[in-house]
Amino acid sequence: MSSHPTLNLISPARLLDVLPGFEAHLASEGAGWQSDRQRKAAFFAEHCTLDGLYEIDEGSVRELVHLLWAFSGWTHKEWLCGEILKSGLATIQDALWQLFYGDDLLDHRFDFFKMHIRMMGAAAISELLAEHDPTIYPMWNKRSRRGLIALGVDESLLPRSSQISGAQYVAYAHLMRRLLADVQIHAPHIDNLLTLDYLLFYVSQQAMRAPEAASSLYTWAADPADFHHDDVIDQLLQLGDGLGFEVDKEVAIVAGSRIDAVWRSRIANLGTITYAFEVHRHGNRDSAIMNLHRASTDPTVQKVVVVANEKELAIFRREIASMPESFRKAVGYFDAAELQHALEHLDALKITLHTLGLMNTASLFD
Numbered sequence: 001m002s003s004h005p006t007l008n009l010i011s012p013a014r015l016l017d018v019l020p021g022f023e024a025h026l027a028s029e030g031a032g033w034q035s036d037r038q039r040k041a042a043f044f045a046e047h048c049t050l051d052g053l054y055e056i057d058e059g060s061v062r063e064l065v066h067l068l069w070a071f072s073g074w075t076h077k078e079w080l081c082g083e084i085l086k087s088g089l090a091t092i093q094d095a096l097w098q099l100f101y102g103d104d105l106l107d108h109r110f111d112f113f114k115m116h117i118r119m120m121g122a123a124a125i126s127e128l129l130a131e132h133d134p135t136i137y138p139m140w141n142k143r144s145r146r147g148l149i150a151l152g153v154d155e156s157l158l159p160r161s162s163q164i165s166g167a168q169y170v171a172y173a174h175l176m177r178r179l180l181a182d183v184q185i186h187a188p189h190i191d192n193l194l195t196l197d198y199l200l201f202y203v204s205q206q207a208m209r210a211p212e213a214a215s216s217l218y219t220w221a222a223d224p225a226d227f228h229h230d231d232v233i234d235q236l237l238q239l240g241d242g243l244g245f246e247v248d249k250e251v252a253i254v255a256g257s258r259i260d261a262v263w264r265s266r267i268a269n270l271g272t273i274t275y276a277f278e279v280h281r282h283g284n285r286d287s288a289i290m291n292l293h294r295a296s297t298d299p300t301v302q303k304v305v306v307v308a309n310e311k312e313l314a315i316f317r318r319e320i321a322s323m324p325e326s327f328r329k330a331v332g333y334f335d336a337a338e339l340q341h342a343l344e345h346l347d348a349l350k351i352t353l354h355t356l357g358l359m360n361t362a363s364l365f366d
Contacts, residue, residue: 009179011152012186018151019187022202033198040067044131053097061085061092070124070141073350075241083119083249091116099125100132106173107166114166121234122164134192138176140164142347147200150207153179162340163231208348227336232279232307235339236261242346245275253301257294260307264300274300277334280308285316293323296330305332307339 026033046052047060062081065071074080084092098104099113113125122140129137138144145158157175159168180196190196233249240247245263252258253276261277276295280288292304306316313333320331 009153009157009175009182010148014151015183015186018199018203018206021206022199025202030198036067036069037194040131043067048096048100048132050097050101053100054093056093056096057089058085061089068124068127069139070121070127073242074238075244076246079247080119084117087117096128099128105170107170110166110169119234121231122162122169126169130194130197134194136173136177136193138173138193139197140169140172142344143204144197144200146204146207147202148179150203151200162235162343163228227281227309229279229281232281232336232339233260233277235343236277236279236307239339239342239346240275242343251276253295253298255294257291259291259295259304272300273302274298276301276304277307278304279336280306280312280316282312285312285319289316289320289323292331293327296327301330303332304330305334307334307336309337310335 043063047056047064061084062078065077065081065084071077071080087095095113095116099109102109102112104112110125110129113128114120114122126138126140130139140159142162148158149155159172161168164172176193176196180190180193183190183196183199187199190199237247237249240261240263243263245265247261247263249261250258251262253262253274259276260279263275263277265273267273276292278288278292278295288306292306295301296304306313308316313335317333320328
């Protein structure tokens with residue numbers, strides 16, 4: 001019988017199995033992680049104090065975007081910075097102050113930040129909090145979830161959505177603080193939630209490389225009938241950027257048509273190729289169809305795509321079936337649940353490229 005107390009949330013055997021490899025990883029590739037942590041710690045010490053927050057300028061925002069692991073998978077970071085800055089510097093400063101130092105409950109502070117700052121989802125917000133105080137706040141992202149499942153955490157204890165609410169984050173933070181205490185029984189040097197997150201990163205890498213990797217590591221979309229419109233738009237942009245496209249949101253492709261998201265590629269001798277996406281959760285389908293029809297008249301647009309849940313897509317197919325053939329052929333249908341799978345497969349590709357030495361470790365922190 002072990003002399004240690006039994007872990008409550010994870011499998012002791014799985015933890016003990018991965019710890020030697022993690023220690024070796026820390027001594028080699030982990031140097032890059034340590035360097036990233038030092039750069040972020042220096043940024044937070046300078047800019048994220050009570051007084052320093054209100055001195056943040058555009059340059060500071062751009063530096064932060066390049067430092068956050070949540071955005072490291074983005075190719076076109078300048079576009080991303082521009083979108084965030086559209087929130088307004090004063091709004092960004094105030095939202096950061098509220099997030100770190102506000103008197104409101106954590107769930108309200110989390111939701112307030114997400115509501116007011118463009119392109120800042122749960123992964124980025126949780127990373128900001130974790131850097132502010134890693135003894136209290138954990139990071140939340142798909143990598144964390146994969147690592148937790150691989151260590152034996154019951155899936156029912158974890159959110160199934162990438163874009164969690166403030167209330168979900170509060171529950172997750174409580175669970176992670178309990179889990180840190182469990183892990184420290186066998187690995188006391190994992191001294192805070194940031195180091196624990198790096199262990200989960202390592203574990204998730206190993207799990208994804210395994211040929212018998214459980215499908216649950218890739219399946220975490222929320223109920224496909226109930227997704228957040230703006231979150232899906234941001235995920236479309238992330239997928240397009242990861243595939244090498246130039247991306248944009250809320251674009252007026254032609255007069256009278258404002259499309260939720262576009263992917264563009266400039267090809268020599270062919271000019272620009274554009275793919276237009278309209279996200280539909282519920283409500284008037286006629287408006288979405290009209291938007292797509294108008295966008296399809298632009299000569300650069302190769303495909304217009306409806307993004308919705310399976311039930312809504314079936315209705316779109318029936319309604320578009322009676323429209324002119326040229327438009328019918330221009331329309332694609334993308335199940336919002338499949339968008340999550342596509343992002344997961346993109347992440348798996350990054351792991352493969354990293355294994356081959358074609359992508360550095362830091363680029364996997366997304």
